[in-house]
Amino acid sequence: MGLSIADIVAVSDDLSAAGVWTRHPDKVTSAPLPSSAYIGDDIAGLAAVSDVIIDFSLPAGTEQVVDAAAKAGVPLVSGVSGLSDAQAALLKSAATRIPVVYDRNMSQGVAVLTRLVADASAALGPEFSIRIDETHHVHKKDAPSGTALKLGEAAAAARGLDFTEAKHFDDESSPQPGQIEFQVERRGKVPGDHSVMLVSDSERLTLSHSVASRDVFARGAVTAARWIVGKPAGFYTMEDVLFGE
Ligand SMILES: NC(=O)c1ccc[n+]([C@@H]2O[C@H](COP(=O)([O-])OP(=O)(O)OC[C@H]3O[C@@H](n4cnc5c(N)ncnc54)[C@H](OP(=O)(O)O)[C@@H]3O)[C@@H](O)[C@H]2O)c1
CATH class of the missing domain: 3.40.50.720 (NAD(P)-binding Rossmann-like Domain)
Structure with missing residues (x-):
């Protein structure tokens, strides 16, 4: 850097x-x-x-x-x-x-994405579950990424939730209603992909960002x-x- x-x-x-x-x-x-x-x-x-x-x-x-x-x-x-x-x-x-x-x-794109995620999380009610997916290169040490956490914190704040209680990292159990689910993948040389999905029984909104170069x-x-x-x-x-x- x-x-x-x-x-x-x-x-x-x-x-x-x-x-x-x-x-x-x-x-x-x-x-x-x-x-x-x-x-x-x-x-x-x-x-x-x-x-x-x-x-x-x-x-x-x-x-x-x-x-x-x-x-x-x-x-x-x-x-x-x-x-x-x-x-x-x-x-x-x-x-x-x-x-x-x-x-x-x-990145400028993630600054805008954060704003969009907050707006979408507030506007779409609790019937929309929130899931955050992130993919990074195999050398990345922390998981979920700082960016995924930032997006989750923005979504939680927009819904008036305590992020510490709302976050769900464990991929062996299913998230409870109202929790924010995180999925992590480590693959190849991916510089950083993040997507946030808001899903109800009848529709799905996906907001995503992809880094081409560090x-x-x-x-x-x-x-x-x-x-x-x-x-x-x-x-x-x-x-x-x-x-x-
Ligand atoms: N916010 C963002 O958008 C963003 C994006 C990419 C990376 N990052 C973060 O930026 C940081 C650097 O990333 P990078 O990929 O450039 O890492 P890097 O190649 O490992 O570089 C880290 C630098 O910090 C120095 N350093 C480490 N420990 C130190 C210490 N105790 N005292 C003084 N200098 C020390 C290293 O110096 P030596 O060569 O002497 O070890 C090296 O120059 C990481 O924290 C990473 O998570 C943030």
């Missing part, structure tokens, strides 16, 4: 990479960075010379990024998925001091980075970036 973002920034006239935070500077040699760019592990120093930070590290690394962004007062765009409750709380706490865009799926997440993150500069402190998602809320 870091290399994809560097590629996009390199061809954007309005952006310049201040640097890359990395434990392995040798790995970054193929990135198209300006000669002035910092490459190293001093995240506080890099934050101090940046207008915005984009974080696509892993949960184990992200706490340092959030801390540095909050201390330097620099807006943060984070796409790190699989955060623990404590890490998510840290991000929310930072958002009281700086603007933060956090999303488990940075570059879409990098593009979304760069769009969010442009959007967030100058915004007040707060916790934002890609829906805010897209729908201007």
